[in-house]
Amino acid sequence: MYRALQIAATGMAAQQLNVEVISNNVANLNSTGYKRRIAEFQDLLYQNLNRDVGVQSTTGGNLPPVGNQVGLGVKNSGIFINTNQGTLVKTDGKFDLAIQGKGYFQVTNADGTVYYTRSGRFSPDGNGLIVDPNGFQIDPGLTLPQDYQDVTINQQGEVFVTISNTVAPQLVGRITAVNFLNESGLRPEGNNLFTETLASGSPTQGNPGAIGYGTVQQGFIETSNVDAVNEITSLIVAQRAYELNSRVISTSDDMLNAINQIR
Amino acid sequence: MRVIFKRILFMQASTIAFARQRDLFSQLEIISNNIANSESTGFKSDLAVYVKSDKRINGQPDPTPVLAVATNTAPGGLVTTQRQLDIALDGKGFFAVETPLGTRYTRNGGLSITAEGFLADANGNQISGEGGPITMDVADAEIEINLAGEVYGIGPEGRSLRGALQVVKFENESVLQKAGNHLFKSDIAPEAAIPNEDYKIVQGAIEGSNVNQVSELTQLIEISRTVANLARIVQDQHQLLKSAVSRITGTGNG
Numbered sequence: 317m318y319r320a321l322q323i324a325a326t327g328m329a330a331q332q333l334n335v336e337v338i339s340n341n342v343a344n345l346n347s348t349g350y351k352r353r354i355a356e357f358q359d360l361l362y363q364n365l366n367r368d369v370g371v372q373s374t375t376g377g378n379l380p381p382v383g384n385q386v387g388l389g390v391k392n393s394g395i396f397i398n399t400n401q402g403t404l405v406k407t408d409g410k411f412d413l414a415i416q417g418k419g420y421f422q423v424t425n426a427d428g429t430v431y432y433t434r435s436g437r438f439s440p441d442g443n444g445l446i447v448d449p450n451g452f453q454i455d456p457g458l459t460l461p462q463d464y465q466d467v468t469i470n471q472q473g474e475v476f477v478t479i480s481n482t483v484a485p486q487l488v489g490r491i492t493a494v495n496f497l498n499e500s501g502l503r504p505e506g507n508n509l510f511t512e513t514l515a516s517g518s519p520t521q522g523n524p525g526a527i528g529y530g531t532v533q534q535g536f537i538e539t540s541n542v543d544a545v546n547e548i549t550s551l552i553v554a555q556r557a558y559e560l561n562s563r564v565i566s567t568s569d570d571m572l573n574a575i576n577q578i579r
Numbered sequence: 580m581r582v583i584f585k586r587i588l589f590m591q592a593s594t595i596a597f598a599r600q601r602d603l604f605s606q607l608e609i610i611s612n613n614i615a616n617s618e619s620t621g622f623k624s625d626l627a628v629y630v631k632s633d634k635r636i637n638g639q640p641d642p643t644p645v646l647a648v649a650t651n652t653a654p655g656g657l658v659t660t661q662r663q664l665d666i667a668l669d670g671k672g673f674f675a676v677e678t679p680l681g682t683r684y685t686r687n688g689g690l691s692i693t694a695e696g697f698l699a700d701a702n703g704n705q706i707s708g709e710g711g712p713i714t715m716d717v718a719d720a721e722i723e724i725n726l727a728g729e730v731y732g733i734g735p736e737g738r739s740l741r742g743a744l745q746v747v748k749f750e751n752e753s754v755l756q757k758a759g760n761h762l763f764k765s766d767i768a769p770e771a772a773i774p775n776e777d778y779k780i781v782q783g784a785i786e787g788s789n790v791n792q793v794s795e796l797t798q799l800i801e802i803s804r805t806v807a808n809l810a811r812i813v814q815d816q817h818q819l820l821k822s823a824v825s826r827i828t829g830t831g832n833g
């Protein structure tokens with residue numbers, strides 16, 4: 317009897333989640349390397365009203381061509397990550413790196429946890445170690461000599477430094493990239509970081525520029541791939557769907573009220 | 580009250596009204612499920628249909644219609660997402676999905692890749708290819724799915740074919756039963772759909788829900804009004820009976 321109210325409640329909860337996902341996208345419109353999230357929905361279970369589909373209504377009677385299954389609402393099937401490339405913006409920062417194409421930077425925090433990120437805002441710390449804005453070291457670690465003058469990072473991720481009194485730039489290390497079979501399966505950890513999960517598969521490490529891996533662009537950062545127009549449109553659709561579900565609740569209430577007045 | 584309804588033919592109007600009201604509440608559930616799923620990928624709306632009952636009560640045909648639920652398999656609008664693994668079927672047919680309970684069918688092309696590299700639906704069920712499941716390679720930088728459903732991985736060896744999506748069609752789509760989680764099941768085996776003739780696959784888009792919000796809202800208003808009207812009929816019958824009883828027995832002022 318009250319199934320309609322519960323069904324509409326699942327609809328409202330779903331649209332609430334949709335709005336939350338959209339608002340997080342909008343909030344991260346300017347976050348470096350942020351990837352747009354999309355909430356997808358699917359129908360819940362079905363219940364037969366009084367007979368299963370394909371059962372005769374009476375013995376020797378006609379076979380009704382349709383059943384009478386009533387669905388029990390909606391649920392979120394997953395929040396997909398749209399891993400499309402964000403626009404690269406020139407910053408001229410020597411340690412601002414962007415990956416053009418597929419791949420993630422790998423960073424490690426003090427207790428050895430490995431994180432993956434598309435946000436390439438690195439800088440050297442007091443000891444010359446290259447770290448990300450959270451202070452996590454780039455992995456494999458890279459230390460710059462104290463007396464370096466200039467740093468050049470090529471598209472293959474090789475790091476060259478120019479040291480005073482020497483002519484030739486010196487190769488001091490390499491920035492690598494990692495790939496995953498299922499990027500959508502990575503667990504977002506906040507601060508633009510992701511960790512590996514059973515769903516993402518194991519990371520495979522490679523050199524930037526190698527086939528299957530993107531190239532490193534020095535002096536660029538990757539902006540968020542959120543499209544404001546798209547998000548606002550989705551927001552309007554979600555709001556209308558939410559209103560419609562609330563309308564079901566008020567109509568159910570009216571109907572129950574009408575029944576309640578019979579005596 | 581129930582005893583009186585059964586014994587007095589005069590009360591048949593009320594019984595019909597009650598039966599109708601019960602069905603209207605079921606119809607309300609169907610509409611609320613449609614509205615709740617108005618943003619569900621590949622969702623097909625349900626329609627309440629009333630069919631004349633073939634039962635007979637005391638030799639008389641049963642006056643109350645039987646409620647049945649038909650699924651509207653009309654396509655939903657295509658929504659572009661630009662996600663490589665989002666595909667939509669433009670035309671007839673269904674994707675086949677392998678679940679632990681057997682083969683199921685869906686129009687939801689929001690695909691993902693499992694940790695083992697299989698192409699799967701949002702719930703991790705493998706999507707069937709023409710020759711078994713389709714496996715992608717970790718080095719596939721890009722995935723290309725053409726109109727005929729051939730899946731290519733663009734990786735170290737260039738563009739290589741990883742498999743072709745299996746698309747099936749049903750002569751009579753009313754054999755499909757909803758199994759929840761965007762899936763349909765069927766006891767009757769489907770036939771193969773022909774690419775370019777029956778369907779085209781569109782990459783970077785998904786099929787939205789086919790729920791028509793305006794028509795659902797109209798039906799919602801309609802059933803709400805009908806329930807109120809039926810309540811009036813029951814109320815009037817009650818008054819009529821009450822006055823009849825008091826006139827016959829000479830009690831009250833009738």
